[in-house]
Amino acid sequence: MTELPFSPSRMALLLDFDGTLVDIAPTPDSVVVPAGLVDDLLCLKKRLGGALAIITGRPIAQIDHFLPGIPHAVAGEHGVALRRAPDVAAVHASLPEIHAAWLEEADETAARYPGVHVERKRAGLVLHYRGAPGAEQALREMTSRWGVERYGFGVQEAKMALELRPDGVDKGQAVRRVMEEMPFRGRLPVFVGDDVTDMDGVLAARELGGAGWLIPDDFPDAASFREWLHKLAEDKRWNV
């Protein structure tokens, strides 16, 4: 088991969703949340005095759908949106909007390549090609034609997807903002993710004195990480 460098009683858990808590699935909608995971997360949240957050690329509403009532805080769309507690409204960064012409061309391209899925976000867009790997090149050419960098966006590599993401948001700043307030403040963040977008969260958690871990470097896969969470929930050191 990956060892915590401090007592679990002092930590806050800040977790990525896809590829970390749930296995990667053919489409964003088809991920499956194992029943045991829900029980373990609820147990850990209680032991942590609530200090359990999800830091995800997905919109917050999707986390509410898959993990209803579980995390205390959720940072969605890589930190574009932050809801600090279940009973407060999410705050959204003021960011440039995706151009209508980009959305139109993305939809046209998706129609030409069955299996491509266009996911719209509040301040971004994901072009998924897991269902049509042969479309990758066409999607890359399309986004480079758009020259999104001139409009305050970057093209982020994702798992079988290209994501248009506004500049200035990343999971590192999401981790720092979540840790500012109770019940997270004063604890050491443990951030776990699996993707290039998670590296900012890993580094921020380490800089804050906590731990930052990445799948597959620190855990072979999401199933192993879920097993680690299960053992953590049963750890005897909670009161140390």
Ligand SMILES: O=P(O)(O)OC[C@H]1O[C@H](O[C@H]2O[C@H](CO)[C@@H](O)[C@H](O)[C@H]2O)[C@H](O)[C@@H](O)[C@@H]1O
């Ligand atoms: O930050 P995360 O919580 O890991 O979210 C990252 C992106 O996850 C989703 O896409 C990825 O997972 C899908 C389901 O397993 C998979 O079909 C897809 O190929 C992956 O790229 C989600 O759709 C995105 O919005 C998130 O940014």
